[in-house]
Amino acid sequence: QKEVExxxxxxxxxxxxxxxxxxxxxxxxxxxxxWYRQYSGKSPELIMSIYSNGDKEDGRFTAQLNKASxxxxxxxxDSQPSDSATYLCAVNIVTGGxxxxxxxxxxxxxxxx
Amino acid sequence: DTEVTxxxxxxxxxxxxxxxxxxxxxxxxxxxxxxxxxxxxPPELMFVYSYEKLSINESVPSRFSPECPNSxxxxxxxxxxxxxxxxxxxxxxxxxxxxGGYTFGSGTRLxxx
Numbered sequence: 001q002k003e004v005e006x007x008x009x010x011x012x013x014x015x016x017x018x019x020x021x022x023x024x025x026x027x028x029x030x031x032x033x034x035w036y037r038q039y040s041g042k043s044p045e046l047i048m049s050i051y052s053n054g055d056k057e058d059g060r061f062t063a064q065l066n067k068a069s070x071x072x073x074x075x076x077x078d079s080q081p082s083d084s085a086t087y088l089c090a091v092n093i094v095t096g097g098x099x100x101x102x103x104x105x106x107x108x109x110x111x112x113x
Numbered sequence: 114d115t116e117v118t119x120x121x122x123x124x125x126x127x128x129x130x131x132x133x134x135x136x137x138x139x140x141x142x143x144x145x146x147x148x149x150x151x152x153x154x155p156p157e158l159m160f161v162y163s164y165e166k167l168s169i170n171e172s173v174p175s176r177f178s179p180e181c182p183n184s185x186x187x188x189x190x191x192x193x194x195x196x197x198x199x200x201x202x203x204x205x206x207x208x209x210x211x212x213g214g215y216t217f218g219s220g221t222r223l224x225x226x
Contacts, residue, residue, distance in 0.1 A: 034214045043203055044156065046214040088155055092211050097169045099211030101146075103155035 001026050004091050006104035014112055019076040021107050023089030026070070032092035032099075033065055035074045038106070039085045048074060079111045119204050119218035127226055128194060134221045136187040136204030144168075144210045145187040147179060148203040150220075156203055162187060163210045194225045 005024050013019045021035075032051055036044035050056045050063040050072065062075040072091075076083055089104040117138045126132050136145065144163050148156035160179045161169035167179065176198075178190040187204055201222055205215040 032211065032213075043201075043217040043220045046216065049214045090214075094211075095169075098161060098163065100158055100161070100169065101205075101207075101215055102158070105155050 002104075003027060003093055003102050004089055004104035006087075006089050006107050008105055009108040010110050011107055012110045012112055013079050015079060015081060017079050019079045019083065019109055019111070021074040021076075021087050021089075021109065023072045023074075023091075023104055024070055025072070025089075025091045027091065027093050028067075028070065029094045030091045033063070033072045034090040034092075034101070035061075035063060035072075036088040036090055036103075037085045038088055044088055076109075079109075081111050081113060084109055084111050117204055117206055117216050117218035119202075119221050121221060122219065123222045123224075125224045125226060126191065126194065128196075130194075131190070131192045133191065134189040134202055134204075134223075136189075136218055137185055138206045138216070139185055140206065140216070141184075142206035142208055142216075143184060144207045144212075145181065146205040146207075146215065147187070147189055148205060148217075150201045150203055160189075161210065168210065191223075194223075196225050199224045 035048040038044045048063040050065045056063045060077045064073045086106040088106045092099045093102045147159040150156045159173045162181045165181045180188040201220045203220045204218040207215045
């Protein structure tokens, strides 16, 4: 089982719709969870972090965490063409050598006009 | 200053060359990281430095040699690379290991010929 799993997509949504991105992780000891956005040819950009069960909202973005189900999601409201990118879920995995930020394979989001 | 600066942005090197990638941050972060990212794949952790000491080496071949001269600088020395080492090399930093999200630099696009 991979440590962090995401559907690779592409996920296509019309402009103005809600995009829902999902992620599951295997390490029950993980405490820190992040969503990064990566445009083609660019480096990852941190857009959301979440540490407690429940929802966290920031502008058009809402991150949701359910530690019991080992599930993290990202909702993007009022999706815009500029949101078209790959969204990487990242989880801080606790290892004997220290914490490692481990990425899922990413979900490609396409927002269509 | 909230940036991680990487140089050079692009690098083409032969298999017998020696080159270095450089990374600098002035955010007072005490953890710095090297990641490697191949096309359409997530970033893969290579090395972690914490308080200028190597904390994690993800079994990276010895042709990659990291160095942390001080708390703001991180280098990656390259020698006798193979064409399959061509990738985007990303530097990142965080306040401390396992604390907060990582800030990524813009990356060095490396091509080995």
